[in-house]
Amino acid sequence: MDTRRLGGCQCGAVRYEVWGEPSHETLCHCTVCRRVSAAPVVAWFSVAPEAFSVTQGEPKRFHSSAHAVRSFCGECGTPLTYQRHGVHEVDVTICSLDEPEAVPPRDHTFVRSALAWGAVEDGLPRYLALRDG
Ligand SMILES: [Zn+2]
Numbered sequence: 001m002d003t004r005r006l007g008g009c010q011c012g013a014v015r016y017e018v019w020g021e022p023s024h025e026t027l028c029h030c031t032v033c034r035r036v037s038a039a040p041v042v043a044w045f046s047v048a049p050e051a052f053s054v055t056q057g058e059p060k061r062f063h064s065s066a067h068a069v070r071s072f073c074g075e076c077g078t079p080l081t082y083q084r085h086g087v088h089e090v091d092v093t094i095c096s097l098d099e100p101e102a103v104p105p106r107d108h109t110f111v112r113s114a115l116a117w118g119a120v121e122d123g124l125p126r127y128l129a130l131r132d133g
């Protein structure tokens with residue numbers, strides 16, 4: 001009874017599918033997410049790497065730090081994934097899903113970097129950096 005979710009970039013050059021249930025749905029306020037997306041906060045969910053596959057196109061990849069690789073559409077720039085070395089998990093941008101309403105964030109992470117004017121007061125738990133536990 002695996003759920004399949006579809007997503008892709010704004011221009012349609014890159015399409016992907018994700019199987020199974022998302023985890024770690026979050027709104028990340030970190031400075032890297034902010035800069036690469038040019039947005040105050042980025043919504044992410046996580047799945048096992050084998051549950052994520054690109055079905056069309058080839059995302060561009062770059063090291064956003066020594067520890068992690070991000071991918072995005074080289075044609076239109078949509079941020080797609082984040083993968084930290086040594087972690088069996090890929091993070092996918094919720095808003096690149098065709099149905100982002102289906103995967104609501106459950107918390108805020110890296111609130112220590114949050115912009116003063118970027119506050120989203122939704123009552124969800126807020127963690128200064130990574131979520132506890
Ligand atoms: Zn694109």
Ligand SMILES: [Zn+2]
Pocket residue numbers: 028029030031032033034110
């Ligand atoms: Zn982040």
